[in-house]
Amino acid sequence: MRSHLESLEDAKKGHIVTLVELNDVRKVYPLGKTEVEAVKGVSFCIEQGDFVSIAGPSGSGKSTILNMIGCIDVPTAGTVTIDGRKTGGLKDRDITRLRHEVIGFIFQSFNLIPVLDVYENIEFPLLLGKQKPDKKATREWIDYLIAEVGLSQWRKHKPNELSGGQRQRVAIARALVTKPKIVLADEPTANLDSKTGEQIIELMKKINREMDTTFIFSTHDQKIVTIADHIIRLMDGNVIENLRKGVNADAMCASAQAQEE
Amino acid sequence: MPVILSIAFRNLREHRLKTVIIASLIALGMFLLVLGNSIIDTGKAGIHESFVRSFSGDILVGPPGKDNAKPSLFGGGFGGPNMEPTKTVPDYKNTYEYLKAVPGVEVVDPQVYGAAQIELTEDWRAFVGFFGVDIAAYSAMFPDNLEILQGHFLAEGEEGVMIPEKVYLEALEKTKVDMKPGEKIKLMGFGGGTKIKFLPVAGVFRFKSSNTALRDIGFMDISSLRYLQGMVVGAVSQIKIDDTAQNLMDSDIASLDSFFDDDGVVSEAPGTTTKSLSQASLDNILGDTSNRAELVKADAGAWHYILLRTKDGVDPAAVIKDLNADFKSRNMDLVALDWEGAAGVVASFVVAAQTFFLILVIIISIVSVIVIMNTMVVSIIERTAEIGTMRALGANKSYIRKIFMTETFTLSVVGGLIGLVLAGILLFVLNRTGLPAPHSLFEIIFGGKIMHPVLSWVSAAQALGIMLLVGIVSSLYPTMVALRIQPVKAMQSN
Numbered sequence: 001m002r003s004h005l006e007s008l009e010d011a012k013k014g015h016i017v018t019l020v021e022l023n024d025v026r027k028v029y030p031l032g033k034t035e036v037e038a039v040k041g042v043s044f045c046i047e048q049g050d051f052v053s054i055a056g057p058s059g060s061g062k063s064t065i066l067n068m069i070g071c072i073d074v075p076t077a078g079t080v081t082i083d084g085r086k087t088g089g090l091k092d093r094d095i096t097r098l099r100h101e102v103i104g105f106i107f108q109s110f111n112l113i114p115v116l117d118v119y120e121n122i123e124f125p126l127l128l129g130k131q132k133p134d135k136k137a138t139r140e141w142i143d144y145l146i147a148e149v150g151l152s153q154w155r156k157h158k159p160n161e162l163s164g165g166q167r168q169r170v171a172i173a174r175a176l177v178t179k180p181k182i183v184l185a186d187e188p189t190a191n192l193d194s195k196t197g198e199q200i201i202e203l204m205k206k207i208n209r210e211m212d213t214t215f216i217f218s219t220h221d222q223k224i225v226t227i228a229d230h231i232i233r234l235m236d237g238n239v240i241e242n243l244r245k246g247v248n249a250d251a252m253c254a255s256a257q258a259q260e261e
Numbered sequence: 262m263p264v265i266l267s268i269a270f271r272n273l274r275e276h277r278l279k280t281v282i283i284a285s286l287i288a289l290g291m292f293l294l295v296l297g298n299s300i301i302d303t304g305k306a307g308i309h310e311s312f313v314r315s316f317s318g319d320i321l322v323g324p325p326g327k328d329n330a331k332p333s334l335f336g337g338g339f340g341g342p343n344m345e346p347t348k349t350v351p352d353y354k355n356t357y358e359y360l361k362a363v364p365g366v367e368v369v370d371p372q373v374y375g376a377a378q379i380e381l382t383e384d385w386r387a388f389v390g391f392f393g394v395d396i397a398a399y400s401a402m403f404p405d406n407l408e409i410l411q412g413h414f415l416a417e418g419e420e421g422v423m424i425p426e427k428v429y430l431e432a433l434e435k436t437k438v439d440m441k442p443g444e445k446i447k448l449m450g451f452g453g454g455t456k457i458k459f460l461p462v463a464g465v466f467r468f469k470s471s472n473t474a475l476r477d478i479g480f481m482d483i484s485s486l487r488y489l490q491g492m493v494v495g496a497v498s499q500i501k502i503d504d505t506a507q508n509l510m511d512s513d514i515a516s517l518d519s520f521f522d523d524d525g526v527v528s529e530a531p532g533t534t535t536k537s538l539s540q541a542s543l544d545n546i547l548g549d550t551s552n553r554a555e556l557v558k559a560d561a562g563a564w565h566y567i568l569l570r571t572k573d574g575v576d577p578a579a580v581i582k583d584l585n586a587d588f589k590s591r592n593m594d595l596v597a598l599d600w601e602g603a604a605g606v607v608a609s610f611v612v613a614a615q616t617f618f619l620i621l622v623i624i625i626s627i628v629s630v631i632v633i634m635n636t637m638v639v640s641i642i643e644r645t646a647e648i649g650t651m652r653a654l655g656a657n658k659s660y661i662r663k664i665f666m667t668e669t670f671t672l673s674v675v676g677g678l679i680g681l682v683l684a685g686i687l688l689f690v691l692n693r694t695g696l697p698a699p700h701s702l703f704e705i706i707f708g709g710k711i712m713h714p715v716l717s718w719v720s721a722a723q724a725l726g727i728m729l730l731v732g733i734v735s736s737l738y739p740t741m742v743a744l745r746i747q748p749v750k751a752m753q754s755n
Contacts, residue, residue: 072652072653072747100654101655105650105654107650109646111647111650112650113647113651115268115274116268120264124654
């Protein structure tokens, strides 16, 4: 597993680093006595620093794919590789650590811890790590994130004292606090009005540019989809379009293509 | 404050209803446990005190009964006719001397217990238990346990009964017969066949200890009690019969007839001397009770058990242990018991109360566990998204477990302390006002009509332990449910 700084260095040097690779991934859910195939042999790659939109209508498999990339669900068949590690067969402890170190989450319903205030919610993932974080550095970093998401005046407020947009900003700061390589956002604008939704996506894009953090978000909102520089469209569990920076990106990863070239 | 504590405490505050339900249950359990245990412990201490000081001494030594039944102060039965003959101390004289010489033993007091029926009128009869005692030894063992209401306590060698106040008053009320000192009353014993004896009342008394269980027990001179119990009386057992007399007793009726015929030993002119009968000579013959006094002495023969009082600072339990080991090694048919064993049925009332209370505690604990478990499961279901989010953000299972364990531990301690404080306050009030026994059965458990319960700190610590255990046990399943929540639930919480 490469560090975020090493990946950044590679990116600066113009190297393309593949962070996510799905290879012929299938996911079957039991539904009563029958089975539902939510994802039907999907393959694609996501590169370092991409701003990725996984688009498609309800039931197309967006959330299932996002869950598998986020290591909170495992494929029935095929492989999911995150930052060079195949997630299948990892023990619960290892996969928890992988999530903690590599991935940040932004949820549709914000999912802030109700009893913690803004600062504490953002700090929370740092406290789950094995190493005790440096207090001063942590405070400065969290304050920076709070300022970045525009919530400096709200740092001592509880989630129920904030608007939907403010809560999602807290969630974005929380997702970034561990400096993850990937931030996953499952329909982050679904519970927001269109104006606030656009602001949130703009904020994510800004952070993506400034920090070179890879953002992968699912949405069915066409307006938001167009902001992404890598769009993966799904329909009935299949990829129907995979456009990276306006170019068709097939199953072979860009990094592999670059190497071949 | 570590974030786990912070989350746990704030969640308890946030989910107030759940917190109040669980803490109240634990507080109620703690309250009942501490209150019940303190009452039982106070009762037991009262019974212990009254028994050791008034009835049993520190140790009872006696022969085991049928099927190795433990000897008791009340022989094979209590409060009714003792139909099963109680075994007597074997080789009494040597046993008595042996016990007197045991290091740490201060007083040795042999006793007999038996029930007899007092019959005052054709319609009124009462079974009364009697202690037959060696007056000197009994007075040394229990110098200040009786309150003589009428008459006097039996003197050494005096024939008579001491009537307990309760029996005296009942008889007076029902029959108008006043069993005042000097009155002769009819007593019937049933040991080895029905026996009747008329005995004078020496006095009416009550035990200074208010133990209700022993309000029916009186005293009888040892010789009369042995007679009524069909026990081998010392006077008979000590008669030495030579071969001639034995042959005579064994001879048949015909030979006995021939013994008294004209040719027999009785001559027509027996060599008798005539003496004038005077009051002085009659007193000389009939008033001399020295033989009888000799026969009822402690070493005369049959005693049911021997009570021992240990010296100050000597642990009776250690003496009992040594005695039993010694009895075994010497092959003596004796066992030594503490006051609880000696109290027999009376102590078993306390044991029964404790058992009943234990069952109550188990029921309360099970109900509490179920209610707490359900409440927590509901709470966990409500917090599925929160738990899933924590897992998704990188919290491992042990982190989630710690949060729930902290919550449960906090609830148990807080609830437990609330219950303890409430029980302490109530016990303080009851100690001041006194707790009247609601029923005569409770009087035995209470050790009297009114109890002044004191908080038992040992019980309080035990109760707190039980409540913590209840809290932990009831959180096991909910925690398991919480640990099963997968991070994907965070995504599905829309």
